[in-house]
Amino acid sequence: MSNRELSHTIQSNLWFTPVIYVFFSFLFVGVALTADFQYELGKHMRPYFSVDYSLTQALVGTLTAAILTLTTFTFNLILLVFTTFSGQFSPRMLKNFIASKSTQRVLGIFTSSFFYMLLCFLFLNKETAQYYFAVPVFATLIAALSMGTFIFFINHAVEWLQVNQMTYDMKKEALSIVKSTLEDEVDPNKVKDLSTINDQSYKSMGLTITARKSGYIQLVDFITMIEEAQKDDIVIRLEYTIGNYVFASTPIITYWKNNAIEIDELKYLSLISIRRKQTEVQDIEFSINKLVEVAIRSIGHYDPKTATNVIYQIGEILASISRESIFSNYLMDESNKLRIILQKRDFNHYLYHGFGYIRHYAKANVIVSTEIIKVLALMAHSLNTRDYKAVWEFGLFTASGFEDHFLYKIDHQQFYQALSNLAVTTRHEKEYEEYWENRKK
Known part of the structure; x- marks a missing residue:
């Protein structure tokens, strides 16, 4: 998977950002418990700042259940948004809502808050620390943050559901x-003066490379393909373009050699990503559709x-x-030699x-x-x-x-x-x- 595909996959999944936030919640738990258990921060505070064990336990326990309820309600709201968009507009728009940084950060804050409360509640110990300070203070601040985040998420969902905002984001x-x-x-590699191209010799039969699996062409690494074609001194014609569906054993590349060097065909196949669904990584038509x-x-x-x-x-x-x-279907290398022939668009x-x-x-x-x-x-x-x-x-x-x-x-x-x-x-x-x-x- 290329870096662009990996970045797109991460962005369009709900789990990645919450995992990062949960990791930071573990650090907060460690800091809070160390401050109260090892350094007994509560004992060094004035009496009205320190909180005893029973109050801390009640506070953290209540907030654990409350944040879990808030998180569940948020997921239900997301499902409601998904259902509305699927029925009224297009199911392909759901990924845009999932990929929204605001949506992912909201879920990250809720998930990390729940884990903080849960772990703190698990490690509360009356014998080790009679008075607490960091644990309840952090819990209170995190609860306030979660409530503010919930209000923000309601506003975010309402704004995103507005058609003008939605279509503007898609544009x-x-x-x-x-x-x-x-x-x-x-475009930087396209031939701008078509009169300099003589592609008659590339209309004859060439050697073909067939696809190894069925699916949509999601991405083509044009820059690397040009570099490899220059090294092998070949000219490549792509028989299909990004967004097309191809079957296994379908010829997707035709190439012509200028020497007797053996060509590693799998190398060129690896530069074409074929997956089971269309994505917007390089597919302009799909984003317009x-x-x-x-x-x-x-x-x-x-x-x-x-x-x-x-x-x-x-x-x-x-x-x-x-x-x-530049509507040219010819790509050249740095020496201005023809290397790739694209489908005409x-x-x-x-x-x-x-x-x-x-x-x-x-x-x-x-x-x-x-x-x-x-x-x-x-x-x-x-x-x-x-x-x-x-x-x-x-x-x-x-x-x-x-x-x-x-x-x-x-x-x-x-x-x-x-x-x-x-x-x-x-x-x-x-x-x-x-x-x-x-x-x-």
């Missing part, structure tokens, strides 16, 4: 994947406002991809995955479809000019399916005004006039 996650995967890892599912569910629940909000979030992601990405691909499914499910909803056209027009102000044609054609095809769905004159005006704005922004005024003339016939 930030998608933008971070765009930056880490496209901008920082892949989570937003798409929210929009589709919102349309089905007659919630156009949520659908519109999601459409704008997707639009910002697509605009970022257009501005920052252009802006049309991401545009379809972002709005294609929403357009299909909203085909009878003029309001949502009008918002799609408006978002396309807004996106066009931020897009790379090479993608104007793709956005205009997508908007035109969307408009072509709505000639018979207008119930009111205002629907007609709003829709075609948005399409006109899109034509002006993408410099397709002539095509819009032709479309309008054909429609009036």
Whole structure:
């Protein structure tokens, strides 16, 4: 498992942060018991500061049960959030709530507090220490912290359940994947001048490497693969891309050798992570699809406002991809030699995955479809000019399916005004006039 996969796995699990907090609770227990048993801190305090054995036992015992109850209630609240999100939005969004640092820290504080109370209660000894100070004081402070944390968690759950905040967090996650995967890892190695590439010789039959197991391609270590291909002096073509499902024995790599050196095929297989489920580590489409599912569910629940909000979030992601990405499927090494041929991905691909499914499910909803056209027009102000044609054609095809769905004159005006704005922004005024003339016939 690579460092990125390990980091993602740790972040998306509930157990890691609580384990760290429990470890620190053990240290607090050690400090408190040492202060009271070995140094008899309570005897050196003024009488109104020290606490006798019976009061300490009652305090710690009561707080142990109270914090356990509070922790149980918190877990029940998390399950309630999970159920709500699964039914109303998308089950794939649950990981976002689990991966939230606030959620993990809350559970860490509750779990560590319970262990502190439990261990202190276990080691209380009337014969060894008649008067206590550190144990009850720490217990009181930890109980107050737990109560404050519980109030914070209620507020956190309520805020996270708000659709605007939820979709905003998902958009930030998608933008971070765009930056880490496209901008920082892949794009620096892409061939920018395609006229310098002659890939005719790589369209012939090459040697293939087959997958050893079935699953989704979660991650590809492009940088290491380029370095290894440079050492072996080979050119690699990836037959599938991140997010695709492959079967065992499916050829996933084709390579061409420039020498007679024996190639360690397992080395290249180890650079491709195939697991049983999709993740967002490098999969931009998967992170976009989570937003798409929210929009589709919102349309089905007659919630156009949520659908519109999601459409704008997707639009910002697509605009970022257009501005920052180099849509080339060729990766070169530091000597400017071709090393990896990727599956072709252009802006049309991401545009379809972002709005294609929403357009299909909203085909009878003029309001949502009008918002799609408006978002396309807004996106066009931020897009790379090479993608104007793709956005205009997508908007035109969307408009072509709505000639018979207008119930009111205002629907007609709003829709075609948005399409006109899109034509002006993408410099397709002539095509819009032709479309309008054909429609009036």
